[in-house]
Amino acid sequence: MRLSAPIYQLKRRAKLLAREQNIPLYQAQARIAANEGFLAWSLLAAHASKKADFGTLLPQLSNGDMLLIAARPGHGKTRLGLRLLLDAASEGRRSVLFSLEYTEREAMERFCALADPLPEPTPEIIATDDICADYITNYLAGSPEGTVAVIDYLQILDQRRSTPPLSEQVEVLKTFARKTGVIMAAISQIDRSYKPEAASIPSLADLRLPNPIPPRAFSKACFLNAGEVRLQSLI
Template structure:
């Protein structure tokens, strides 16, 4: 069964309903679930868990993959990246979230919004916030990480904003070589260019990635795009 909106939008709708109607959040969540064809929010959540795109995505990733994760703002690319890390951590993998966008507190808040039960994952899930994040920084930090480590970088375009850092094309080539040698999976959250028109195409593609400075997109081995609750994964290289 396809939901009328992505899960994060349904939760947002429930919070608004709870506030407007002055009812408990769990009541509002159940109300939204019934609108979606489920008798309770717990059943809707179970349905999503069994059909989670993040679990499908994780199962498709091989050691050393470079993943491009792209969508327009508000379509869930960051949440999917974080859910991917949670799924990997629950498999016992080491996971690292490098973010130039959030503070550590904000990142943890986003993670808890996906799943409040992250106890026991503290030694697996690491959040790194630093203005110095770049290819060399990432490689130094992940040096010695076990194979099958999964890392998500938030986000691709910010790596290219500081003139003191190497060109993004050079950074990506270095990171691809590092991933191939170590077996670490690197995912890059990416913006989609405003020229993408959902009236003409139902899903963004590699050619819709916003790149102020060009890079060889064949550096990525896989790409995952989101739009209006739909998710599409494809091989690139």
């Protein structure tokens, strides 16, 4: 099934519809999805990201890695993070999604769109506004080495005044990953100022961050754009 427009344009349509009709964004997204022939927005998004198969990141990661997955909307960064969790679960590893973006139901729909059948045990889904570095490390305490956790997404960790600055939270996650051997991956937005005509793949300088993160906060970074993916070591 071919979409009538790229996913980022459909997202824009949904936002405009929500504003014009004075309805919640999720209802507007559901209408857009229905117009495109999908039962739910999450299924539409999963379909859009299937255009590019980036394979698996898991064999290229080491225990204790801090991985950054970054791209502009609609280029497959969330799919890559979910695929990482599914691959980890398929190997019998503990895998956990900490989502500040999706509800538990929406996340499960996206997992189901990527894998049929789902591996056992399925990735754990934590969807609560309480997610922060301390919440994540407390939840993962006692996890075996090689556990994989994905945070969706990095910028939202910095939105609540009651939590420490993003730089401090990233340091907490980095220290925890090194000590425990948990692989920690954070999905991140790329700033709108990024110009694909100047660089085919974004870089750390293109991250959309309200506050800076410490140098070498991540051990590896995976940048995506227009079907191209680049994994690089940062240390």
